[in-house]
Amino acid sequence: MGSSSLGLHHWSVLASQRVILPQNSAKPLQKFHSLSITVTVASIATSRASSVRCHRGCFGFTPFNRKLRKSVRGCATNPFVVANDEKYGNKQVISITPQVYDYILANVREPEVLRQLREETASMRGGQMQVSPDQAQLLAMLAQIHGAEKCIEVGVYTGYSSLATALVLPESGSLVACERDGRSLEVAKKYYDKANVSHKVRVKYGLAADALRSLILSGEACSYDFAFVDADKRMYQEYFELLLQLVKVGGLIVFDNVLWHGKVADPEVNDAKTVSIRNFNTSIMQDKRVSISMVPIGDGMTICRKRLPHNKS
Numbered sequence: 124m125g126s127s128s129l130g131l132h133h134w135s136v137l138a139s140q141r142v143i144l145p146q147n148s149a150k151p152l153q154k155f156h157s158l159s160i161t162v163t164v165a166s167i168a169t170s171r172a173s174s175v176r177c178h179r180g181c182f183g184f185t186p187f188n189r190k191l192r193k194s195v196r197g198c199a200t201n202p203f204v205v206a207n208d209e210k211y212g213n214k215q216v217i218s219i220t221p222q223v224y225d226y227i228l229a230n231v232r233e234p235e236v237l238r239q240l241r242e243e244t245a246s247m248r249g250g251q252m253q254v255s256p257d258q259a260q261l262l263a264m265l266a267q268i269h270g271a272e273k274c275i276e277v278g279v280y281t282g283y284s285s286l287a288t289a290l291v292l293p294e295s296g297s298l299v300a301c302e303r304d305g306r307s308l309e310v311a312k313k314y315y316d317k318a319n320v321s322h323k324v325r326v327k328y329g330l331a332a333d334a335l336r337s338l339i340l341s342g343e344a345c346s347y348d349f350a351f352v353d354a355d356k357r358m359y360q361e362y363f364e365l366l367l368q369l370v371k372v373g374g375l376i377v378f379d380n381v382l383w384h385g386k387v388a389d390p391e392v393n394d395a396k397t398v399s400i401r402n403f404n405t406s407i408m409q410d411k412r413v414s415i416s417m418v419p420i421g422d423g424m425t426i427c428r429k430r431l432p433h434n435k436s
């Protein structure tokens with residue numbers, strides 16, 4: 124897979140915003156591919172205590188100088204972090220550098236039709252919004268492991284993640300695809316046709332919350348197996364409440380962007396979206412109606428599994 128089309132090369136560091144931008148990009152990557160290194164570089168650049176420590180090969184530099192770039196590259200040979208809290212011992216976890224991420228992408232099995240959609244979307248406005256191939260592969264696998272028949276996606280854009288899911292659904296399966304942008308939906312529909320999955324996809328054009336409420340009103344509560352949420356971040360708690368009504372006990376609800384470029388972990392970042400996602404993460408952490416797993420893939424995904432009432436499972 125051509126990683127250059129994903130903008131994975133030529134990274135630079137913008138210390139003031141503490142995010143990493145690919146060169147030639149005016150915006151932070153929404154589907155961020157290298158969270159751990161962001162935290163590492165950001166914390167070093169600002170000389171602040173961070174929640175992670177970077178080991179060997181990436182110390183002592185300031186932003187925008189040559190040493191920095193060399194050091195980041197050097198780090199790629201030994202990219203790991205260790206929790207600051209010593210009660211976690213010296214457990215080393217991977218810090219995904221561009222080099223490691225290229226390797227991960229090279230090990231994704233991406234169906235040809237998804238590759239075509241990804242490449243067409245890459246040149247479109249908002250192209251960075253589509254989930255990464257490794258995320259899509261995980262979503263599809265979760266749906267398969269779960270034996271999902273009925274799925275919902277909130278935030279379809281041009282259809283990459285919904286198509287990845289629809290492709291693995293059985294012929295009798297269905298996916299409700301909620302999206303408010305008609306133009307991107309046209310691209311999605313073109314690819315559902317191309318992949319011969321249109322008969323499995325029920326497109327809901329409009330506000331996702333309205334679509335979810337109408338599914339509940341039409342008697343579809345507790346009938347869904349799998350949901351993926353990747354739309355307006357300030358609505359996550361509301362989507363969660365609606366989807367919790369729609370999925371069966373044991374059903375999965377997956378939320379994207381829960382690490383929000385690492386900003387949720389930085390108490391000094393308090394813009395509305397960051398605060399909203401941070402509050403959502405806290406709320407989910409305390410919510411006994413679901414079991415959870417926060418996974419550092421892409422920009423961070425939380426997988427929620429609906430429990431029996433009274434926490435019996």
Ligand SMILES: C[S@@+](CC[C@H](N)C(=O)[O-])C[C@H]1O[C@@H](n2cnc3c(N)ncnc32)[C@H](O)[C@@H]1O
Nearest residue numbers: 252253254278280283284302303330331354355
């Ligand atoms: C991050 S993109 C989704 C990317 C998609 N999952 C993919 O892999 O290509 C978010 C999408 O959510 C849509 N969206 C945002 N707010 C929405 C809302 N309230 N109702 C429906 N769609 C919404 C946006 O138009 C945008 O296309």
